[in-house]
Amino acid sequence: MNQFIDEEIIHQILKQTKEVSKKEINNILDKALLLKGLELKEVAALLNISDKETLDRLFQTAFKIKENIYGNRLVLFAPLYTSNHCSNNCLYCGFRTDNKNMKRRSLNLDEIKEETKIILEQGHKRILMLMGEDGEFDYFLKAIEAVYSVKDSKGNSIRRINIEIAPLDKEEFQKLKNVKIGTYTVFQETYHRETYKKMHPSGKKSDYDWRLNVMDRALKNKINDVGIGALFGLYNYKFEVLALLQHANHLNKTYGIGPHTISIPRIEPAQNAPASITIPNPVSDEDFKKLVAVLRLAVPYTGIILSTRESAEIRKEIFNLGISQISAGSKTNPGGYKEAIINPEDEEQFTLNDTRTTGEIIKSVIKQGFIPSFCTGCYRLGRVGKDFMDLAKPGLIKLRCLPNALTTLKEYLEDYADEETKKAGEELIQRELDNILDKDRRDKTIEYLEKIKNKERDLYF
Numbered sequence: 395m396n397q398f399i400d401e402e403i404i405h406q407i408l409k410q411t412k413e414v415s416k417k418e419i420n421n422i423l424d425k426a427l428l429l430k431g432l433e434l435k436e437v438a439a440l441l442n443i444s445d446k447e448t449l450d451r452l453f454q455t456a457f458k459i460k461e462n463i464y465g466n467r468l469v470l471f472a473p474l475y476t477s478n479h480c481s482n483n484c485l486y487c488g489f490r491t492d493n494k495n496m497k498r499r500s501l502n503l504d505e506i507k508e509e510t511k512i513i514l515e516q517g518h519k520r521i522l523m524l525m526g527e528d529g530e531f532d533y534f535l536k537a538i539e540a541v542y543s544v545k546d547s548k549g550n551s552i553r554r555i556n557i558e559i560a561p562l563d564k565e566e567f568q569k570l571k572n573v574k575i576g577t578y579t580v581f582q583e584t585y586h587r588e589t590y591k592k593m594h595p596s597g598k599k600s601d602y603d604w605r606l607n608v609m610d611r612a613l614k615n616k617i618n619d620v621g622i623g624a625l626f627g628l629y630n631y632k633f634e635v636l637a638l639l640q641h642a643n644h645l646n647k648t649y650g651i652g653p654h655t656i657s658i659p660r661i662e663p664a665q666n667a668p669a670s671i672t673i674p675n676p677v678s679d680e681d682f683k684k685l686v687a688v689l690r691l692a693v694p695y696t697g698i699i700l701s702t703r704e705s706a707e708i709r710k711e712i713f714n715l716g717i718s719q720i721s722a723g724s725k726t727n728p729g730g731y732k733e734a735i736i737n738p739e740d741e742e743q744f745t746l747n748d749t750r751t752t753g754e755i756i757k758s759v760i761k762q763g764f765i766p767s768f769c770t771g772c773y774r775l776g777r778v779g780k781d782f783m784d785l786a787k788p789g790l791i792k793l794r795c796l797p798n799a800l801t802t803l804k805e806y807l808e809d810y811a812d813e814e815t816k817k818a819g820e821e822l823i824q825r826e827l828d829n830i831l832d833k834d835r836r837d838k839t840i841e842y843l844e845k846i847k848n849k850e851r852d853l854y855f
């Protein structure tokens with residue numbers, strides 16, 4: 395079944411592309427600008443770049459491609475951990491069953507609602523729900539409903555829930571359809587079978603194939619948007635990038651739907667998690683920037699997610715390399731939004747580096763010239779799966795992304811922003827309106843902005 399990850403080919407390609415001429419690299423960069431993606435060999439050649447001048451050109455190309463497909467917006471979300479019980483033993487994770495110091499906790503539905511309310515009051519409209527793997531799927535379904543049911547003091551509620559939980563089986567996917575989710579995400583962690591085996595010594599997660607084939611099960615069972623990812627640091631990063639692409643190509647070829655998102659977490663320290671302390675294959679900041687840019691060129695239509703695992707400084711740099719979605723104000727322990735914890739390492743899955751509040755991140759994103767977006771328009775209009783891809787692939791999605799980013803930013807400014815952010819945000823909106831080239835769409839956006847000022851909400855394209 396999983397013939398689509400071919401380790402031998404990946405190793406061969408990486409060897410063959412060690413010495414690629416500058417001229418060839420330039421041709422690959424030119425080809426990438428056509429937004430049609432790249433072949434594995436071309437991607438490998440880019441991953442093998444090491445001189446600064448060519449790297450700079452790679453970075454500029456990634457920036458242009460992101461602008462061409464999605465425009466100037468960065469979509470924001472917050473993670474919500476419902477439980478840290480886990481029967482697996484992943485060597486890099488604080489929730490692993492062998493970590494006896496971890497204070498285990500599953501939030502009840504009232505606690506989940508309280509967490510949701512706090513996230514809403516920060517301005518978020520999208521939540522990513524996660525938990526450890528402990529056979530609590532029915533509980534998780536109720537948790538999803540609980541999150542959607544909450545309204546905050548402004549009358550706002552969560553508009554899109556993405557989920558990241560252990561691989562599901564057919565029956566579970568069918569049940570999931572009844573509660574409405576956005577993207578279903580699972581990271582393969584490492585696509586390198588031998589490393590996978592070492593890193594997942596026990597529990598259900600030790601089955602590489604069960605995890606690798608989860609997106610096939612999801613798409614066959616009517617989940618529309620799927621997200622993939624690798625945990626960088628476990629095995630050679632170049633191998634993981636090529637394997638991610640083999641995975642994406644397989645999904646695209648088989649179902650006509652590539653991954654909606656690709657996540658690129660790097661390992662952060664976690665309590666009693668040996669592989670998070672002695673990282674098997676650490677990825678330097680320079681290589682990390684390169685791999686993000688290369689992914690943007692290789693699969694231009696796919697969203698790339700950057701989490702608060704990374705520091706504020708690195709995030710600012712990497713926003714320029716093709717990132718389209720970011721988390722903000724995150725907590726990685728169940729109950730973390732309500733309760734300030736005394737010993738984070740006793741409860742968190744891993745340590746976070748960007749600990750700024752959502753408000754601070756928004757302010758900084760605006761200053762950097764990006765539009766913080768809370769858009770959920772595609773999902774609300776059923777523009778998912780292939781319909782989304784058909785717009786994203788030729789770069790047409792930005793025609794919706796931009797006005798939706800402006801209307802949802804306006805909502806944020808009206809409901810949650812401090813004076814300084816409000817001023818900077820209003821200026822940004824005025825500037826960006828000029829970039830809506832279609833006059834009818836621009837007029838409609840102006841009309842929506844006015845309505846939002848007059849307390850109407852949830853207007854989208």
Ligand code: SAM
Binds near residue numbers: 486525559580661743
């Ligand atoms: N428990 C489910 C699973 O493993 O599939 C759900 C996802 S888990 C809550 C979220 C992700 O966190 C994992 O897939 C893993 O890639 C990542 N993670 C675990 N430990 C980490 C660490 N020390 N640093 C960074 N990311 C980590």
Ligand code: SF4
Binds near residue numbers: 480489490491525
């Ligand atoms: Fe459990 Fe997921 Fe952590 Fe592994 S990564 S120990 S499955 S929570």
